[in-house]
Amino acid sequence: MTAWRILAAAVLIGAGVALRGPLEAHPVTHMLVQMPGLALAGALLASPAIGSGEWNRGGVAALLAAVFTATFWMLPRSIDAAVSGPLVDAAKFATLPLLAGLPLAAGWRRAHPLLRGFLKAQALSMLGILAFLYTHAPVRICNAYLAEDQFRLGIGFLAVAVALAVLWTVPLLVGEAPRPAAGMPTGSG
Amino acid sequence: MRAWAASLAVAVAGVAALWVATDGLAALTTEGARRLAVVRDAPVVPPRRLQTMDGGQEVLPAGDGRASLIEFIYTSCPTICQSAGTAMAVLRDRFATAGLATQVRLLSVSFDPEVDDVPQLASYGERHGADGSIWTIARPDPEDLPELLDTFGVTVIPDGFGGYEHNAAILVVGPDGRLHTILDVEDVAGAVAATRRLLP
Numbered sequence: 210m211t212a213w214r215i216l217a218a219a220v221l222i223g224a225g226v227a228l229r230g231p232l233e234a235h236p237v238t239h240m241l242v243q244m245p246g247l248a249l250a251g252a253l254l255a256s257p258a259i260g261s262g263e264w265n266r267g268g269v270a271a272l273l274a275a276v277f278t279a280t281f282w283m284l285p286r287s288i289d290a291a292v293s294g295p296l297v298d299a300a301k302f303a304t305l306p307l308l309a310g311l312p313l314a315a316g317w318r319r320a321h322p323l324l325r326g327f328l329k330a331q332a333l334s335m336l337g338i339l340a341f342l343y344t345h346a347p348v349r350i351c352n353a354y355l356a357e358d359q360f361r362l363g364i365g366f367l368a369v370a371v372a373l374a375v376l377w378t379v380p381l382l383v384g385e386a387p388r389p390a391a392g393m394p395t396g397s398g
Numbered sequence: 399m400r401a402w403a404a405s406l407a408v409a410v411a412g413v414a415a416l417w418v419a420t421d422g423l424a425a426l427t428t429e430g431a432r433r434l435a436v437v438r439d440a441p442v443v444p445p446r447r448l449q450t451m452d453g454g455q456e457v458l459p460a461g462d463g464r465a466s467l468i469e470f471i472y473t474s475c476p477t478i479c480q481s482a483g484t485a486m487a488v489l490r491d492r493f494a495t496a497g498l499a500t501q502v503r504l505l506s507v508s509f510d511p512e513v514d515d516v517p518q519l520a521s522y523g524e525r526h527g528a529d530g531s532i533w534t535i536a537r538p539d540p541e542d543l544p545e546l547l548d549t550f551g552v553t554v555i556p557d558g559f560g561g562y563e564h565n566a567a568i569l570v571v572g573p574d575g576r577l578h579t580i581l582d583v584e585d586v587a588g589a590v591a592a593t594r595r596l597l598p
Contacts, residue, residue, distance in 0.1 A: 263400065264399040281415060
């Protein structure tokens with residue numbers, strides 16, 4: 210693992226802790242800046258040796274760990290508890306890098322392209338559901354945050370969904386056409 | 399370890415963690431969790447004095463065999479407290495016609511006691527038709543406020559325009575001095591039913 214990766218991860222986690230107050234004051238910066246930053250820090254720490262064993266064949270076990278951890282931190286209860294309780298917040302600073310970002314990277318690089326595509330599609334639909342939920346919920350979902358900030362978070366989820374959809378589909382539309390898989394009819398015969 | 403065994407172990411641990419974190423998928427929000435916990439544990443309400451809108455005193459819990467239905471408000475609230483006030487008026491009328499006026503009291507308690515002095519409380523009571531006989535408006539000692547909000551699980555956050563947002567609810571305290579039920583402010587029928595169950 211290169212030194213700059215460790216340094217960058219340390220900076221990300223350090224900034225998340227140091228700027229805890231202002232970042233967690235608003236749900237948009239809490240959930241769309243601080244929390245992804247922590248996961249990214251974990252991904253930077255995923256050296257090639259991690260997850261290279263037989264237990265992680267196809268990256269499935271590591272990806273499952275990342276998905277469960279992400280699901281836990283998507284619960285409104287978890288967000289409220291992190292804002293109001295230093296212990297829960299400390300758990301967030303530990304688990305998002307080590308049990309979400311790191312296993313995501315360790316699983317992704319071994320994952321079959323079909324599994325990657327499945328996870329991308331799931332991520333987009335989940336973000337879409339969250340966007341709808343947070344912009345249309347008739348009640349406040351988090352006690353710690355204002356209703357109008359909840360609406361902004363929904364718009365934020367929508368923006369992330371659109372950005373990822375563009376990021377993931379544009380490479381398919383420009384540049385070299387993807388080659389058909391071996392054994393598929395090529396249409397040129 | 400074999401890949402399938404590792405994946406299974408992760409899945410079992412993940413489902414167990416989510417199960418515990420959501421009370422068996424029953425509560426995804428803090429508000430849902432608080433309502434479940436109250437039904438399960440019926441926490442004791444610590445005895446505290448409140449100053450009422452006519453300058454008198456009420457004690458929490460009542461301690462005289464009456465049930466208390468409590469809502470937290472602030473009198474300058476333009477939105478949800480107004481509908482909560484309307485719901486309290488409807489509740490008061492229901493209990494009066496049901497002949498339960500001596501067994502139940504309704505309290506709208508300010509979580510902004512520094513601003514909500516007795517004239518402010520009285521003005522709020524007048525606007526919503528609280529005459530003090532079954533339903534009165536009151537404020538706690540500012541020193542007691544954090545403990546009260548904690549007991550009732552009320553989170554108050556400034557809205558940036560001089561007001562507050564808070565998880566408004568009807569809190570039903572039984573004659574035994576325990577908090578038994580938390581309901582939406584519009585759920586008048588539910589509040590009447592929950593109160594009847596607590597009365598002898």
